[in-house]
Amino acid sequence: SQQGEEDPQALSIQEGENATMNCSYKTSINNLQWYRQNSGRGLVHLILIRSNEREKHSGRLRVTLDTSKKSSSLLITASRAADTASYFCATAANSGYSTLTFGKGTMLLVSP
Amino acid sequence: GAVVSQHPSRVICKSGTSVKIECRSLDFQATTMFWYRQFPKQSLMLMATSNEGSKATYEQGVEKDKFLINHASLTLSTLTVTSAHPEDSSFYICSARQGAQAFFGQGTRLTVV
Numbered sequence: 001s002q003q004g005e006e007d008p009q010a011l012s013i014q015e016g017e018n019a020t021m022n023c024s025y026k027t028s029i030n031n032l033q034w035y036r037q038n039s040g041r042g043l044v045h046l047i048l049i050r051s052n053e054r055e056k057h058s059g060r061l062r063v064t065l066d067t068s069k070k071s072s073s074l075l076i077t078a079s080r081a082a083d084t085a086s087y088f089c090a091t092a093a094n095s096g097y098s099t100l101t102f103g104k105g106t107m108l109l110v111s112p
Numbered sequence: 113g114a115v116v117s118q119h120p121s122r123v124i125c126k127s128g129t130s131v132k133i134e135c136r137s138l139d140f141q142a143t144t145m146f147w148y149r150q151f152p153k154q155s156l157m158l159m160a161t162s163n164e165g166s167k168a169t170y171e172q173g174v175e176k177d178k179f180l181i182n183h184a185s186l187t188l189s190t191l192t193v194t195s196a197h198p199e200d201s202s203f204y205i206c207s208a209r210q211g212a213q214a215f216f217g218q219g220t221r222l223t224v225v
Contacts (some may be wrong), residue, residue, distance in 0.1 A: 031212055040203070042216035
C-alpha cells in the first residue's frame with residue numbers, strides 16, 4: 001500500500017527556476033529514496049537518504065529528511081526542460097531487501 | 113549502476129490469451145525481484161515479490177493464478193498474465209535490489225483488446 005502523499009501533485013515552472021517537491025510518510029523508515037520517471041518509462045534512482053541523515057546533495061538535487069515530521073523534500077535547482085518527469089519518493093522499512101513503498105508522485109513540467 | 117532489462121516494452125494481445133514479461137538483472141544477481149503495476153498518472157503498486165527458487169509472495173488482492181511469477185535463476189524473473197482481459201491493460205514494471213538501491217526495468221505497456 002502507498003506510504004503517503006507527495007505534494008504538489010503537479011508543478012509547472014520555467015527553466016532556470018527551482019522546483020521543490022514534498023513527500024510525507026506514515027511509518028518508521030530506514031531510508032527514503034527519490035526516483036524519477038519519464039512518461040511511459042521505468043524509474044531511475046536519484047538519491048537515497050538514510051533515517052539518520054538530515055540533508056543530502058547530488059549535483060542540482062538537494063534532499064532533506066525530517067523524521068520527526070515524517071517528511072522529505074526534493075529540491076531541483078536551476079531546472080531544465082529535460083527535468084520534466086514524474087518524481088516519486090519511496091520508503092524502505094529496513095536496510096535489507098525490504099519492499100519499497102511509493103508515494104503518489106509529483107508531475108513536474110519545466111517549460112523552456 | 114546496475115542494469116535491469118525488461119522485455120517486451122510493449123505488447124498487444126487478444127482477450128483470453130496469456131502474455132509473458134521477462135525481467136533480467138544484467139550485471140548482478142538478484143535473489144529477489146519485485147513486480148509493480150502502474151495505472152496512468154498514478155503511483156506504482158507492488159503486486160508481488162519474486163524469490164529465486166521459491167514461491168512468490170503476493171500482495172493482498174493480487175490473484176496468484178492470474179499473475180504467475182517464476183524466478184528460475186538469479187538473473188531472471190518472469191510475470192505471466194494468464195487469460196488476459198481488457199482490465200489487465202496497464203504498465204508493468206519490475207525491479208531488483210542491489211543493497212538499499214532498487215533498479216527498475218523499462219516497463220511493459222500491456223494492452224488487451
